[in-house]
Amino acid sequence: MSSSAQIRIRDLHKSFGENEVLRGIDLEIGEGEVVCVIGPSGSGKSTLLRCVNLLEEPGRGQVFVGGTEVTDPDVDIDAVRRRIGMVFQQFNLFPHLTVTENLTLPQRRVLGRDKAASARTAAENLARVGLSEKADAYPSALSGGQQQRVAIARALAMGPQVMLFDEPTSALDPELVGDVLAVMRMLADEGMTMMVVTHEMTFAREVADRVVFMDGGVVVEQGTPEQVIGAPRHERTRHFLSRLLDPAMAEVEEGSSDQVGKAG
């Protein structure tokens, strides 16, 4: 699996001012692999994901995507990003454009596709996420779940080799989460390489090939979902999972911090 690594991260460091968010991350994601990154808020998992397509500039270390070094100062970052699809927590659809235009405009402006070709690709991808009937709607007329599926379709229309998901269901009402996860599961089944930051343990357990637990800016442990979620070896992982799976059982802690082990 490492022979055809699509994403390779080496000794990645990132600080925001004094706050060291990533403290030396090494991670490889093979072709067609689905990796879920879990961990408490403030653990650096979103920052790690955003370093992969350079939305955040890492302080030290290297990131390779499909053999190209993203962190090379001379890299054509716009060209690299065309191969990396990204889905945001807040959807970030373009509100002044219709659903179809959200999908066609990037294809035409970035890839230089003509009107007919981009419209065809848009229609195909809207069908994939089951939203063909919303083609002419504006994003504000859609539910959160529908908006997120359009956002996924928009990323797919660019023909990416890798998909990054930054807490894609965290901003959704609970009853809408399932539709988005179903689309992601379909993508995983089709063999898409995916890196997913999520709190959805069921999704991680059933869909992920590998689960990575991060805390305090380092990878604490990783392995198959059975290993990491089913039988965590580290105390920090166990603590996090117990709080996540049964929030009502958490007790008031010293310093009342929700970022366990932040100092350590």
Next chain:
Amino acid sequence: MSGVTEPAGAGTRPRAKGLTRRQRRRVSRGAQYVVFVAAVIAFAFAADWGRLQDQFAQVDIARQMFPDVITLALRNTVLYTVSGFVVGLVLGMVLALMRLSSVGPYRWVAGIYIEIFRGLPALLIFVFIGVAVPLAFPGTEIVGGTYGKVAIALGLVGAAYMAETFRAGIQAVPKGQMEAARSLGFSPARAMISIVVPQAFRIILPPLTNELVLLFKDSSLVLLLGVTLEERELSKFGRDLASQTANSTPILVAGLCYLLVTIPLGFVVRRLESKAREAVK
């Protein structure tokens, strides 16, 4: 507020001067109405209505102004305003993008420009364009004669304000929009033009329309440039006629012509604002 601490009868405080809150409010409002009506009556009796009509509302003089006040004066006012607005819009957009640039000198130049031109009276700029520039650069001719000069003068004034409006509008577009565009492979410039600026435009449409109203009024300063008969706009036209006839009716008519445009524009602004509020929801 005190409902928690006082268990029973929290609202019924001991009556001051025998009046309840409701009664006191009614008395206070009644007093205000009385003062207002008294002021109106006093004005109606004090004014010399015959003289006022003579001075401001002479129908023959007003009739004499038509159709020139519309076909010439109002037309020129609109022409001056629109040309100045277009220049200001383009220049303001450029300044706003410079202000937000990561290149230091761009930011400084734009910042200095905005500070200077926002701080100077529009009148001074007109004098500068009309008198100082021809003297300082002899032989230079501003394209379009008076029309060109007005476009530049109003544009210079308007650009400083519009640049700040644009900047606020661009910054009001959520950061995620730029991130989404960049993650799709848009270059920074492309993302700005295709994604951010169109959204910023919607946000700033109401304040931009306000700016149009301000320029509309400032266009009266063109009389400082020394205009020909054909180039007169509302203020100059009204003033000329007022001194010719030794009567203020032309001023009143010119004023009404301004309101003919500014009041509907104000209505449009309020409509746009309430629409924008709905869109946010």
